[in-house]
Amino acid sequence: xxxxxxxxxxxxxxxxxxxxxxxxxxxxxxxxxxxxxxxxxxxxxxxxxxxxxxxxxxxxxxxxxxxxxxxxxxxxxxxxxxxxxxxxxxxxxxxxxxxxxxxxxxxxxxxxxxxxxxxxxxxxxxxxxxxxxxxxxxxxxxxxxxxxxxxxxxxxxxxx
Numbered sequence: 001x002x003x004x005x006x007x008x009x010x011x012x013x014x015x016x017x018x019x020x021x022x023x024x025x026x027x028x029x030x031x032x033x034x035x036x037x038x039x040x041x042x043x044x045x046x047x048x049x050x051x052x053x054x055x056x057x058x059x060x061x062x063x064x065x066x067x068x069x070x071x072x073x074x075x076x077x078x079x080x081x082x083x084x085x086x087x088x089x090x091x092x093x094x095x096x097x098x099x100x101x102x103x104x105x106x107x108x109x110x111x112x113x114x115x116x117x118x119x120x121x122x123x124x125x126x127x128x129x130x131x132x133x134x135x136x137x138x139x140x141x142x143x144x145x146x147x148x149x150x151x152x153x154x155x156x157x158x159x160x
Contacts, residue, residue, distance in 0.1 A: 022113055022127050023106070027095045029130045031102040037126045038105055043118060046086035049107055053100035055079045079103040089114040 026034065055077060062073040080094040081103040091111025093103045113122040 019110070019113075022123075023093065023110060025127050025131045025134065026106040026109055027093065028134060031099055031105075033130065033133070034102060034105060034126075037129060038109065041100070043112060043121070045108065045112060046101075047079070047104075047111075048084045048105050049104075050084055050090065051082040053079050053081045053103050055098045055100065079151055081107040083107045083111055085111040085115070087115050087117075 003123050027144060033144065057075040058078045060073045060076055061070045063070050076096060077098050078094055079098055079100055080092070080101075081100070083104065084090050085108065089111040091107040091109070091114065093106035093110060095103045109122055109126060112118040113127070119129055
């Protein structure tokens with residue numbers, strides 16, 4: 001059973017993938033678009049900051065070819081926040097960059113999504129539209145990239 005403190009996904013259960021998806025979509029969304037969608041819901045819960053916002057550096061690891069040995073590619077700035085809303089749910093956020101306001105908004109939305117009374121509203125009015133917008137943008141980039149693809153091949157000249 002999920003407590004209001006942890007919500008689904010804390011133990012890696014069935015809600016973990018949904019929460020990972022939600023946090024990924026929210027963290028990558030443009031701050032202005034996220035704010036517009038947040039305001040449109042009309043939700044404004046009481047919020048207690050439990051941690052942060054804190055900005056620091058995180059290590060970025062990579063693999064050559066996607067399968068080689070991992071190596072330290074560099075560092076990037078990130079901001080994290082943990083909040084508790086009035087109904088007891090705890091939300092977390094970690095975003096790339098130094099936008100403390102966006103990080104706090106993501107954490108509050110995460111906490112609201114853990115509240116059964118607001119979960120559907122958050123999904124329908126914030127997460128799903130932002131995810132669709134990101135998928136459309138990704139498809140446009142893939143299409144532009146595909147248009148510039150060059151196929152290299154070797155021709156046999158017959159001069160053996």
